[in-house]
Amino acid sequence: MRKDDAAAVAALNGPAPKPPSTIAWGKKVTKAFKQKVIAISGRLQCDPSHLMAAMAFETGESFRPDIVNAASGATGLIQFIPATAEALGTSTAALKAMTAPEQLDWVEKYLKPFLGRMGSVSDVYMTILWPRAVGMPDATVIFPPPQKAYEQNKGLDANKDGQVTKGEAAAKVYAKLTKGLSKEWRG
Numbered sequence: 001m002r003k004d005d006a007a008a009v010a011a012l013n014g015p016a017p018k019p020p021s022t023i024a025w026g027k028k029v030t031k032a033f034k035q036k037v038i039a040i041s042g043r044l045q046c047d048p049s050h051l052m053a054a055m056a057f058e059t060g061e062s063f064r065p066d067i068v069n070a071a072s073g074a075t076g077l078i079q080f081i082p083a084t085a086e087a088l089g090t091s092t093a094a095l096k097a098m099t100a101p102e103q104l105d106w107v108e109k110y111l112k113p114f115l116g117r118m119g120s121v122s123d124v125y126m127t128i129l130w131p132r133a134v135g136m137p138d139a140t141v142i143f144p145p146p147q148k149a150y151e152q153n154k155g156l157d158a159n160k161d162g163q164v165t166k167g168e169a170a171a172k173v174y175a176k177l178t179k180g181l182s183k184e185w186r187g
Contacts, residue, residue: 024049024180026187029063032101040108046118053177054125065103066096078128122170138167
């Protein structure tokens with residue numbers, strides 16, 4: 001596309017949307033971390049508050065890059081499992097040693113295949129928990145019994161009907177979004 005054509009298309013589409021100045025959990029993290037989340041979210045075409053809610057859930061609201069799940073070895077801001085870290089070209093040990101802003105580069109690398117497909121909190125969270133469910137309705141059953149995955153995630157079965165839907169799995173992340181957008185934490 002010629003430069004003149006690109007300018008004409010930009011004029012028709014209007015100005016690029018302005019990045020938000022405040023996001024969920026913005027008061028809980030450093031300015032550098034917040035700015036990086038906003039930039040990454042812009043490139044990934046997702047809401048930065050949705051990404052912050054998912055990381056708040058995965059880290060117990062700590063946003064610590066060194067947090068480790070003792071049972072699975074999952075590490076960091078989005079709880080990278082060892083196999084995922086290796087597939088990305090790193091390790092959970094390396095991720096654990098990074099600063100939070102440094103680890104965000106790996107979060108972006110992990111999320112890049114979902115570019116433009118993370119239009120809701122539940123879709124952002126599904127990229128982490130069950131990527132096959134990205135884009136599916138919230139009523140989609142993602143963990144039916146008697147699968148091992150159901151047993152490992154039955155705490156997400158809100159109505160105790162023996163299966164976990166995408167919406168049930170994301171409910172706690174929605175709660176983190178609501179809390180993160182409160183006056184206390186939005187920044």
